[in-house]
Amino acid sequence: MVGHTEPGATTAGGGAIVHGFPHLDTVRVALTALYRRLSGDGVARFATSVHPELVDFPDSEDLYLGAQRVARVMVQHFRLPDARMVVGFRDMVHAGNVELAAGPEYFIELHSRFKTDRRDVGAALAHEVMHVYLHRLGLELPGTRDNEILTDTAATYLGAGWLLLDAYREEAAIRGERLMMSAYKLGYLTPEEFGYVLAKRAAAFGEDVEPWFRSAQARDAYREGLARAQQDLRRAPLAGAGWAARRRYARDRRALASGPDYTFEAGASGPRVSFACPTCWQRVRLPCRGRLRARCTLCKSLLDVET
Numbered sequence: 001m002v003g004h005t006e007p008g009a010t011t012a013g014g015g016a017i018v019h020g021f022p023h024l025d026t027v028r029v030a031l032t033a034l035y036r037r038l039s040g041d042g043v044a045r046f047a048t049s050v051h052p053e054l055v056d057f058p059d060s061e062d063l064y065l066g067a068q069r070v071a072r073v074m075v076q077h078f079r080l081p082d083a084r085m086v087v088g089f090r091d092m093v094h095a096g097n098v099e100l101a102a103g104p105e106y107f108i109e110l111h112s113r114f115k116t117d118r119r120d121v122g123a124a125l126a127h128e129v130m131h132v133y134l135h136r137l138g139l140e141l142p143g144t145r146d147n148e149i150l151t152d153t154a155a156t157y158l159g160a161g162w163l164l165l166d167a168y169r170e171e172a173a174i175r176g177e178r179l180m181m182s183a184y185k186l187g188y189l190t191p192e193e194f195g196y197v198l199a200k201r202a203a204a205f206g207e208d209v210e211p212w213f214r215s216a217q218a219r220d221a222y223r224e225g226l227a228r229a230q231q232d233l234r235r236a237p238l239a240g241a242g243w244a245a246r247r248r249y250a251r252d253r254r255a256l257a258s259g260p261d262y263t264f265e266a267g268a269s270g271p272r273v274s275f276a277c278p279t280c281w282q283r284v285r286l287p288c289r290g291r292l293r294a295r296c297t298l299c300k301s302l303l304d305v306e307t
Contacts, residue, residue, distance in 0.1 A: 017168075017183055018190050021228060026146050027193055028281040030153035031200070032298075035280040037139045040300040047205040049159035050077050052212050055122030063089075063115060070122050071108065074129035077160055083132055087125070089115055095186055096124040100135045119214075123163035123186050130155040148188040156189075156197040162209040165194035165222060169215040191218065195225020203229065204279055204301075232278040235261040239291065239304040246306070253288060264288075273307055 035043055054073045057066050064087065071085035084105045089112045098108045108128045114121050130151050134140060141150045155161035167186040187194065199222070202208055213219045233240045236249035236259065248259060253271065256264040262275040267287075274285040280299035286292070288307045295302050 017185050019192060020190060021193055021196065023149050023189060023193055024196070024228075026141070026149045027153050027189070027197060028276075029146075030141065030150040031157065031197075031279075032281045033139060033141065033150065034154050034157060035282065035299050037137055040280075040298065043158070043299070044205075045079070046077075046158040047207070049162060049207060049209055050074070050122070050126070055163065057118040057121050059118065066118070067110070067114075067121060067125075071125050071129065073122070074125050074160060078129060078133045078158065080129070080133060080136070083129075083136075085125075085129065085132075095120075096128045098128040098131050100131060103132070103136075106132050120163070120167040120184075120186060122160075123167040126155045126160035126163050127151060127187065130158075130160070145188070152187045152189045152194070153197055156194055157201050159201070161187075161194065162198055162212060164189075165191060165198065166213050166215050166218045168194075168218050168221060170217050191221030192224045192228065195222035196228050197225070198222055199226040199229035200279065202226075204299075235275070235278070237262060237273055237275060237286075237305045237307050238278065239306050241306070277301060277303065 050073060055070050057070060061069075067087040068085070071087050075081075075083050075085060082104045085108055086105060087108045087110060089110050091112045092109065095111045095114075096108060098106055100106075108125065110121065110124050114124065134151060134154060139150070141147050152161060152164060156164065164187045167184060168191045170183045185191065189197070198209060210219060210222055213222065234242050234245065236245040241249065249262065251257075252259045252262075253264060253273070256266060256271055258264065262273050265272050265274070269287065271288045272285055273288055274283050276282070277284050277296040277299060279301040280296060282296060282298040284294060284296055284303065286294055286305065286307050291306050293302060293304055
């Protein structure tokens with residue numbers, strides 16, 4: 001299911017729209033799980049994102065035929081050749097829901113507001129079809145909250161979740177004689193966390209989706225996520241670490257003391273350091289032998305490190 005906000009700066013849960021990076025640890029667990037299940041080569045099959053023109057849904061198009069068409073776009077993108085999606089609309093708490101049966105036919109319900117505001121139909125369907133994809137993979141995290149974060153993270157990292165971030169917007173609306181602000185958001189990740197996952201995807205595949213955003217607020221959130229993702233490349237022992245991080249790392253290495261981003265262990269041939277790969281967050285373990293290049297065994301990223 002996907003949470004959605006009604007007019008006013010509130011989420012489906014009733015509170016204000018959350019910002020920042022409160023779910024970052026779970027997002028990183030989700031990225032590791034995705035790479036472990038698909039492999040680096042499997043993830044690389046999704047190097048091209050869903051293009052905006054494929055999910056454009058004009059008011060002139062028949063509601064149900066158009067929703068089926070956009071659902072097929074998502075099915076094809078996630079390579080579910082024998083999955084058939086039947087899309088309907090009704091009033092409900094969440095923006096969407098899918099029943100995860102054995103298939104091959106799946107019934108997706110979208111909130112009735114999408115009948116008159118079609119801008120985010122693609123975003124809602126990206127999340128729901130990703131539920132089907134993960135169900136078929138047998139990939140899940142424990143607990144509803146973490147599993148929904150996995151769904152958002154996977155949809156975004158595999159090329160369709162930029163639509164979920166683009167659904168975040170703040171707009172002026174006239175109610176009676178009053179001008180009010182309406183805030184909308186889809187998904188369980190914060191806008192900035194969506195931006196973070198998109199920035200990770202951009203670094204992995206060299207794809208920039210920022211020009212596709214229609215929402216100014218989504219664009220700002222993407223840039224905040226990008227800045228946070230770039231911090232991951234400045235963690236010691238990565239060669240891009242800043243002076244202060246390098247100095248602390250050298251001190252901790254002498255004492256074999258664990259730091260915020262790394263752990264040392266003694267060995268017969270000298271100390272070794274383990275740290276998280278900045279792409280997939282799998283732990284990488286290397287000998288402390290100065291400057292070297294290493295390849296992550298999980299995602300195949302080439303890492304420049306100063307051990």
